[in-house]
Amino acid sequence: MSHFTHHPAASHDLVVIGGGSGGLAAAKAAARLGASVVLIEQAELGGTCVNRGCTPKKLMWKAASHQQGLREMESVSLTDVPSFDFATLRRRSDAKIDKLNHHFEEELEQAGVRLLRGRAEVGEAGQIHAGGEVFQPGKLLLATGARPRMLDIPGGELAATSDDVFGWDDLPARLLIIGGGYIGCEFASIFAAFGSEVHLMTDGERLLDQFHAPAVDCVQAGLNKQGVNLGFGIKPTQIDFNGTMFKVSFDDGSIQYADRVIAAIGRIPNTDQLGPGLQGIKCVKSGALAIDTKFQTSIPGIYAIGDAADRLPLTPVATRDGACFAAQHFGDNADQIDLNLVATSAYTLPPISQVGRLEADHDDGETISNLSSDVLDDGTAAHSFFAAAFSDNVLNGVALINHAGPDMIAPFAALIASGATAEDIAAATGIHPSFGEETVGR
Numbered sequence: 001m002s003h004f005t006h007h008p009a010a011s012h013d014l015v016v017i018g019g020g021s022g023g024l025a026a027a028k029a030a031a032r033l034g035a036s037v038v039l040i041e042q043a044e045l046g047g048t049c050v051n052r053g054c055t056p057k058k059l060m061w062k063a064a065s066h067q068q069g070l071r072e073m074e075s076v077s078l079t080d081v082p083s084f085d086f087a088t089l090r091r092r093s094d095a096k097i098d099k100l101n102h103h104f105e106e107e108l109e110q111a112g113v114r115l116l117r118g119r120a121e122v123g124e125a126g127q128i129h130a131g132g133e134v135f136q137p138g139k140l141l142l143a144t145g146a147r148p149r150m151l152d153i154p155g156g157e158l159a160a161t162s163d164d165v166f167g168w169d170d171l172p173a174r175l176l177i178i179g180g181g182y183i184g185c186e187f188a189s190i191f192a193a194f195g196s197e198v199h200l201m202t203d204g205e206r207l208l209d210q211f212h213a214p215a216v217d218c219v220q221a222g223l224n225k226q227g228v229n230l231g232f233g234i235k236p237t238q239i240d241f242n243g244t245m246f247k248v249s250f251d252d253g254s255i256q257y258a259d260r261v262i263a264a265i266g267r268i269p270n271t272d273q274l275g276p277g278l279q280g281i282k283c284v285k286s287g288a289l290a291i292d293t294k295f296q297t298s299i300p301g302i303y304a305i306g307d308a309a310d311r312l313p314l315t316p317v318a319t320r321d322g323a324c325f326a327a328q329h330f331g332d333n334a335d336q337i338d339l340n341l342v343a344t345s346a347y348t349l350p351p352i353s354q355v356g357r358l359e360a361d362h363d364d365g366e367t368i369s370n371l372s373s374d375v376l377d378d379g380t381a382a383h384s385f386f387a388a389a390f391s392d393n394v395l396n397g398v399a400l401i402n403h404a405g406p407d408m409i410a411p412f413a414a415l416i417a418s419g420a421t422a423e424d425i426a427a428a429t430g431i432h433p434s435f436g437e438e439t440v441g442r
């Protein structure tokens with residue numbers, strides 16, 4: 001027996017659950033192609049990236065980067081370093097996000113998408129229930145994103161997640177971060193630049209294991225230089241809070257005290273609480289939905305994109321997959337983007353950026369690495385790094401560490417896609433003095 005009340009179902013070509021990066025892109029594109037579309041969102045439009053991810057993180061990173069730059073200048077020429085107020089940064093960030101939320105609502109209206117606020121559930125007969133209404137979609141698109149994974153230990157719920165950090169009004173004096181992936185490393189670098197004492201503990205043997213190992217060594221050297229204390233191969237076993245300080249016990253017997261703790265141990269796709277209509281749907285190990293090249297899940301007529309699907313959990317992938325889904329099902333068709341050509345950066349100080357494959361695929365594969373002279377001047381930390389991997393003389397992957405890396409990396413994806421050779425890259429001449437000249441010529 002269904003647990004839903006019965007209302008006549010309204011039919012639409014497409015119902016999208018989730019108004020984050022992926023859902024917004026798919027809904028707008030499908031409506032512009034003439035489909036009748038309803039988008040259901042339970043919280044703010046823009047999803048994780050805009051409200052609790054990329055946008056507030058990048059604003060924090062920018063402020064942190066200026067703070068660090070000013071501090072470095074102090075030792076050479078600057079006499080007065082302006083003071084920095086975390087609460088003001090938070091207010092400015094909230095105001096920017098608020099504007100974006102309204103902008104997305106206007107865009108949906110202009111595209112002719114009906115926006116329904118509420119939590120959606122999929123009923124047994126494939127009908128969608130939300131806000132007291134029932135929909136019978138021609139196609140259902142799940143764009144429900146992911147949520148932070150919590151520590152499954154006594155007191156695990158006491159640790160903050162990235163969602164909470166963007167609500168902080170003041171800086172922690174002593175911050176303990178659990179997890180050495182994107183979120184852990186970005187927050188470690190940012191809060192160290194703001195002046196917090198930062199400790200980062202991870203269960204792995206290295207940080208950022210999605211990235212090229214020699215480049216990660218440079219990130220690690222940079223974090224060390226910022227004063228971040230790193231611990232590897234350990235897991236927390238218990239968290240206690242006495243009203244003032246957190247006490248975190250680890251499986252090697254060590255104990256850490258901190259006035260804030262962040263768990264940054266990965267994210268869980270929101271695919272597990274969507275209602276009885278998804279029972280038996282096929283998921284991969286991470287909990288993300290298995291999909292085919294047309295984004296169809298194991299249930300015909302039900303599709304998935306973004307962090308809810310088995311793709312790469314990055315905003316540009318969610319957005320482009322959303323537009324691709326619309327073109328495939330309501331337009332002239334399109335191919336899914338090649339995940340090997342998706343550039344990625346972790347916003348440490350300086351950031352690490354990468355695209356393609358860095359490990360040689362063939363016996364004659366070669367990786368050319370180059371630590372820039374910034375590193376050698378200083379003797380203690382790597383400021384810039386460049387590695388290009390070739391296979392059969394054709395560019396396969398690039399990793400780089402430089403402040404401008406997130407702005408520089410995408411064109412290397414185009415070079416990989418076009419089959420650029422080592423000679424093509426050597427033929428180019430860069431600007432002097434710049435980091436760019438280290439990436440070409442030779």
Ligand SMILES: Cc1cc2nc3c(=O)[nH]c(=O)nc-3n(C[C@H](O)[C@H](O)[C@H](O)COP(=O)(O)OP(=O)(O)OC[C@H]3O[C@@H](n4cnc5c(N)ncnc54)[C@H](O)[C@@H]3O)c2cc1C
Nearest residue numbers: 018020021022042047048049053120145306307313314315
């Ligand atoms: C701290 C942090 C920093 C990040 N930084 C970057 C970065 O710099 N660059 C980058 O590319 N990526 C970054 N990411 C990843 C990026 O945010 C995600 O990949 C992206 O937001 C995924 O988009 P999505 O549309 O799949 O899901 P989301 O943006 O999470 O949107 C899903 C939406 O679905 C809604 N929803 C869920 N269930 C229901 C339901 N039952 N009914 C109604 N609505 C529902 C949610 O409320 C949410 O709004 C970051 C993530 C985090 C956490």
Ligand SMILES: NC(=O)c1ccc[n+]([C@@H]2O[C@H](COP(=O)([O-])OP(=O)(O)OC[C@H]3O[C@@H](n4cnc5c(N)ncnc54)[C@H](O)[C@@H]3O)[C@@H](O)[C@H]2O)c1
Nearest residue numbers: 179180181182183184202203204235264265266313345346
């Ligand atoms: N700049 C960006 O593009 C960006 C930034 C933030 C997040 N993201 C996305 O969000 C996803 C999630 O980020 P994340 O950093 O939470 O996950 P992650 O998978 O990148 O890293 C998780 C880290 O936690 C460690 N860990 C797991 N369980 C642990 C435990 N019990 N004790 C100690 N350490 C433990 C892992 O070894 C790993 O180092 C990323 O994969 C990425 O796709 C992207």
